[in-house]
Structure formats: structure tokens, C-alpha cells
Amino acid sequence: MQREATHAVAPAVPVPAAKLGMWWFLASEIVTFGGIIVAYLVFRLAHPQWLEEAAHLSVPIATFNTLVLLTSSLTMVLAFAAVDRGDERRVATWLALTVALGLVFVLVKAYEWRHEIAAGRVPGESGFWGFYYGMTGLHALHVLGGVVVNACLLIAALRRRLEPIAHRVEMAGLYWHFVDIVWIFLFPLLYLSTH
Amino acid sequence: MEAHAHPNYVAIWVWLLILALFSVMITAVPMPHPLMVTVVFVVAAVKAILVALYYMHLRFEQLLIYSLALAPLICLAVLLLVLLPDIVYHP
Numbered sequence: 221m222q223r224e225a226t227h228a229v230a231p232a233v234p235v236p237a238a239k240l241g242m243w244w245f246l247a248s249e250i251v252t253f254g255g256i257i258v259a260y261l262v263f264r265l266a267h268p269q270w271l272e273e274a275a276h277l278s279v280p281i282a283t284f285n286t287l288v289l290l291t292s293s294l295t296m297v298l299a300f301a302a303v304d305r306g307d308e309r310r311v312a313t314w315l316a317l318t319v320a321l322g323l324v325f326v327l328v329k330a331y332e333w334r335h336e337i338a339a340g341r342v343p344g345e346s347g348f349w350g351f352y353y354g355m356t357g358l359h360a361l362h363v364l365g366g367v368v369v370n371a372c373l374l375i376a377a378l379r380r381r382l383e384p385i386a387h388r389v390e391m392a393g394l395y396w397h398f399v400d401i402v403w404i405f406l407f408p409l410l411y412l413s414t415h
Numbered sequence: 416m417e418a419h420a421h422p423n424y425v426a427i428w429v430w431l432l433i434l435a436l437f438s439v440m441i442t443a444v445p446m447p448h449p450l451m452v453t454v455v456f457v458v459a460a461v462k463a464i465l466v467a468l469y470y471m472h473l474r475f476e477q478l479l480i481y482s483l484a485l486a487p488l489i490c491l492a493v494l495l496l497v498l499l500p501d502i503v504y505h506p
Contacts, residue, residue, distance in 0.1 A: 235479055243483040250484070254491040261495065265502045283439050290435060290462075294428040297470045301421050397470045401463045407435075408455045412442055 242391045246398050249362075253402050256358070257409065260351045273348040274414045276341060278332065282411045285328050286403065289363075292321035293400045296370070296393045303382075303389045311389065312377040315370055318396070322367040329360050355406055362399045366392070422469045434462050 233240060264270050299314035333353070336342075343350040369392045376382045382389075438458040442451060468474040473484060 233479060235477060239480070240483075243480050247483045247487045250487040251490065254487065255494070258491055258495045258498065262498045262502055265499075279439060279442075283435070286435050287432060290428065290431045293431075293466060293470055294424055297424050301424065304421070394471055397466050400470075401466050404459050404462045404466070408438065408459050412438060412455050413452045414442075 236387070238387060238391050239394075242394050246394065249398060253355075253358070256351075256355055257405065260355065260409065263347055263351065267347065270346065270348040271414055273341075273346050274410060276336070276339070277352075277411050277414075278335075279411050281328060281332055282407055285325050286407050288321050288325050288328070289400050289403050292318050292325070293397050295321065296396045300390050300393045303386045308377055308380065308382055311382060311386075312374060315374040315377060315389070319367055319370045319374060322363050322370065326360055326363055326367070329356060329363075352410060355410065359399070359402055359406060362402070366396045366399055370396070422474075424469070427465055427469045431462055431465060434458050434465075 295314045295317040299311050299318060302308075302310035302314060333356075336349075336352075341349050343353055373382065373385075373389055373392060376385060438455050441454055441458075444451075467484065473481065
């Protein structure tokens with residue numbers, strides 16, 4: 221594969237360095253989000269009354285956002301497939317869609333926050349809201365980070381300068397899909413287990 | 416990375432959407448709360464596994480990458496297991 225040509229010397233491990241580095245980073249991310257999720261689970265089980273707090277959240281809005289993020293994973297992986305085919309124009313199209321969907325997700329999240337805050341549901345009200353803003357806030361920051369990285373790759377693709385750094389689309393994709401997986405769990409944890 | 420054909424990404428996406436909508440609709444069906452929670456989280460796990468195996472290509476990766484993904488999950492399971500007795504035995 222052309223990617224292995226980037227190693228100056230024979231690699232000690234049979235995995236490209238960028239991919240190995242990205243997975244190490246993701247391993248640390250799993251523990252970051254996982255630690256918060258485990259703490260939330262323990263607190264939630266200890267406070268059955270959080271059920272009523274969680275019932276205030278809007279399931280339709282969160283469902284919409286879930287579909288947005290799942291679709292953005294599809295467009296991201298299609299960008300990667302286009303890199304493999306050497307089709308730079310398609311790479312730009314799929315990256316642009318991924319950036320747009322990521323922004324939609326963050327804007328919808330911001331609207332939700334505004335709505336909750338206006339209704340007086342703020343972190344001090346109960347432990348549930350502390351976890352809610354902490355978890356969705358950290359996740360939204362991760363989405364924003366992914367949007368910035370994808371936008372940089374998009375600009376490179378539009379300026380026809382993507383080729384030497386094309387393998388980064390795969391790395392950005394690994395990160396993006398991880399952020400998607402975090403939401404796959406936050407959605408039922410916060411919104412669905414209330415009835 | 417071995418040469419492999421790309422999986423059918425669109426088919427995976429369709430499954431992800433179906434599973435997401437299913438987990439929302441199941442909450443409207445009257446059933447015992449523990450059963451509903453179990454179903455919802457099993458569906459979430461299936462979605463996460465689909466994304467990891469096919470979109471993150473874990474299915475085509477080597478043991479080294481697999482273990483980087485699994486080791487922190489095992490740590491988290493242990494963390495949860497040692498913390499849970501606190502809740503169960505102190506109501």
C-alpha cells in the first residue's frame with residue numbers, strides 16, 4: 221500500500237504510525253468518556269428521582285440529532301472511500317457534507333441547551349443537570365474539534381493539496397466515528413431510559 | 416492494512432437508522448422498565464459495534480489495534496463492577 225511508503229525505516233509494528241497513534245489517542249478518549257459515563261450510571265442508580273429530571277429532555281430533538289450524526293459518519297466514511305479511489309472532487313463533496321452535518325448537530329444542541337437553561341434547568345438544580353451539561357458539552361466540543369479538522373482537510377482538497385496528506389482523512393474519520401459512538405451511548409443514557 | 420474491498424457503507428447506515436428509530440419507538444411500548452432499558456442498551460451496543468467494525472474498519476484490523484480498543488473497555492467494566500456494590504448494598 222502507498223501508505224507504508226511514508227515509513228523512512230522498516231516499522232517495528234506492522235501498523236502505520238498515524239493509525240497506531242490515533243488508536244492510542246482513542247483509547248485515552250474511551251477512558252475519558254467512559255469514566256464520566258460510569259460515574260453517571262452509579263449516581264443515576266443511586267438517585268431514582270433523576271428519572272423525572274431526565275423526562276424534561278426532548279426525545280424528538282435528540283432523535284433528529286442522532287440521525288444527523290449517524291448520517292455524518294456515512295458521509296465521512298464515503299470521503300475515505302473516495303480517497304482510496306483517488307477521486308479528490310468527491311472527497312471534497314463528502315467532507316463538506318460531514319462538516320455541515322457536524323455544524324447542524326452543534327446548532328441543534330445549542331438550541332436544546334438554551335431551551336433547558338431558559339426553563340431553569342441548570343447544573344445547580346440537581347446532579348442530573350450537572351451530568352447532562354458535562355457530558356453533552358464535552359461531546360459537543362469533540363464534535364466542534366472534528367468539524368475544524370474536517371474543514372482543514374476540505375480546504376486542502378479544494379485547493380488540490382490533499383494528495384500528500386490524504387491518509388489524514390482516514391485518521392480524521394476514526395476520530396469522527398468515535399465521537400459518533402459516544403453519542404450512540406449518550407442518547408439512551410440521557411434521553412431514552414426515562415419511561 | 417490488507418487490501419480489502421470497502422464494505423457496503425450505505426447498507427450499514429440504513430441499519431443504523433433503523434436501529435436508532437427502533438430504540439426510540441420501543442420506549443413507547445408498555446413493558447417493565449428493566450426490560451426496556453435492557454433492549455435500549457443492547458440496541459445501542461449493536462449500533463456502536465456496527466460503526467466500530469465497518470466504519471472504523473476494526474473488522475479488518477490486526478490484534479494490536481483491537482487490543483487498544485478493548486483494553487480501556489475492560490478497565491471501565493472493572494470500574495463499574497467495583498463501584499456498583501456501593502449502590503446495591505447502601506440503598
